[in-house]
Amino acid sequence: MxxxxxxxxxxxxxxxxxxxxxxxxxxxxxxxxxxxxxxxxxxxxxxxxxxxxxxxxxxxxxxxxxxxxxxxxxxxxxxxxxxxxxxxxxxxxxxxxxxxxxxxxxxxxxxxxxxxxxxxxxxxxxxxxxxxxxxxxxxxxxxxxxxxxxxxxxxxxxxxxxxxxxxxxxxxxxxxxYLDLPPHPIEATPPQLALHDPSAHAARRAVHELGTAAGLPPAAIQAAVLAVSETVTNGFRHGRVPVSVKVWTAGGRLTVTVSDSGQGPHPLVGLCAPPLDSPSGRGMWILHQLIADLHHRTDRHGYTVRFSVGLDSPLHS
CATH class of the missing domain: 3.40.50.300 (P-loop containing nucleotide triphosphate hydrolases)
Structure with a gap:
């Protein structure tokens, strides 16, 4: 950059x-x-x-x-x-x-x-x-x-x-x-589901099941499944274990956080597309075009990605 x-x-x-x-x-x-x-x-x-x-x-x-x-x-x-x-x-x-x-x-x-x-x-x-x-x-x-x-x-x-x-x-x-931010208020409430060091497959399955149970549109569920897969994979590949996934469903929305104990990415992560020959970075860039409510933060515990989809999500088509 x-x-x-x-x-x-x-x-x-x-x-x-x-x-x-x-x-x-x-x-x-x-x-x-x-x-x-x-x-x-x-x-x-x-x-x-x-x-x-x-x-x-x-x-x-x-x-x-x-x-x-x-x-x-x-x-x-x-x-x-x-x-x-x-x-x-x-x-x-x-x-x-x-x-x-x-x-x-x-x-x-x-x-x-x-x-x-x-x-x-x-x-x-x-x-x-x-x-x-x-x-x-x-x-x-x-x-x-x-x-x-x-x-x-x-x-x-x-x-x-x-x-x-x-x-x-x-x-x-x-x-x-820019990433030195406080947790979202929902993170102070008990999650509906918490996974510790899950595989990307396990995280995808859990998010799909909860999104379906919440009655979310298929496009919103698919976006959330893609996002949790990408962020869990990034946590293990670029961050530091443990990697945790927490999920909340309330008010017609599904909210997910994926955290690891690493120092986190560049403050403009996901907004600047990597070169075509870059081995990584394009997944997060795609997520930022797909999901409106996607945020990053870092603190003394590590790095967290939070995203949310719902009935009113302006998903990319």
Whole structure:
């Protein structure tokens, strides 16, 4: 993984802070028009109502690629890979791409993964000729979120204008604490099932049986089975025994933790695809495109992966 500040970067990453969709449209109209005048490709991503408003505000700009997406359907691993796929297609034109990206509303728990997304974008999208904006409503941000965003974006744009982010140079160091997180509250409750040093086969069978008993959709069960197989295998291969699996079923959801006593992976695990010839790492990357509710944490006891699927899971199809 290369430094975010390497001279070979083509990707420019800009944080946009706004006070609601109307203010965001006002901020982005000059951005879109300047890009069109320069011959850039324009990509607008966000809630359907925002995308419609953005297009209506620039009727004189032709060829804008609109990607309306409800926030509840978006999650970091899928978003990052889809951006990469779109940019690979547009990159063939050799034009620069300008991206207006209205970020979805997110809970504090979801933020743990979205901040990793923002950091990982600097590595994954570095080769592409892109000026990408990530737009956040300031009413939904706290001080810690703003610190994370300032570290992962080169520039900041708001009503006062555009300015460099002085914290961007420290991103490689800043992400070091991204996995230092507390356990999820469910982990303080007795699990329905606990397995110690199980084989991947035993873990798959147990999760399949519990998911079926809970009445989960086949796609959700299949995702959970794949995830527990991959994480248990990783625990033995890359971590340190003992490896433990715990499972909870409540409220129409199946939640699984897989823990080992190792030091854990890189803080951006699962979001940066390994090279095609790499012998490992691709399984976790696939899981991050498949499962929305997937988290990593480390503490003095070791490393834990937690994932959850349910009736409402926005699983990749």
């Amino acid at each position: 290369t430094s975010t500040t390497s001279p070979g970067r083509s990707f420019e990453h800009e944080l946009v802070l706004h006070a609601g969709p109307e203010a965001l449209v006002d901020l982005m109209v000059p951005f879109v028009r300047d890009g069109a005048a320069a011959g850039d490709e324009i990509l607008v991503v966000g809630e359907p109502a925002f995308v419609d408003a953005m297009l209506a505000a620039v009727p004189d700009v032709a060829g804008v690629r609109a990607v309306p997406q409800a926030g509840r359907e978006r999650f970091p691993g899928r978003d990052l890979h889809r951006f990469q796929q779109v940019l690979t297609t547009l990159d063939a034109t050799r034009s620069r791409v300008r991206v207006v990206n209205q970020m979805p509303a997110m809970s504090e728990l979801q933020w743990q993964e979205w901040r990793r997304y923002e950091a990982a974008a600097n590595y994954v999208l570095a080769p592409y000729r892109v000026l990408g904006t990530c737009a956040y409503d300031t009413e939904r941000l706290d001080h810690t979120m703003l610190e994370d965003l300032s570290a992962s974006h080169e520039h900041v744009l708001d009503g006062a204008g555009r300015r460099p982010s002085g914290r961007f140079a420290d991103l490689d160091e800043h992400i070091g604490g």
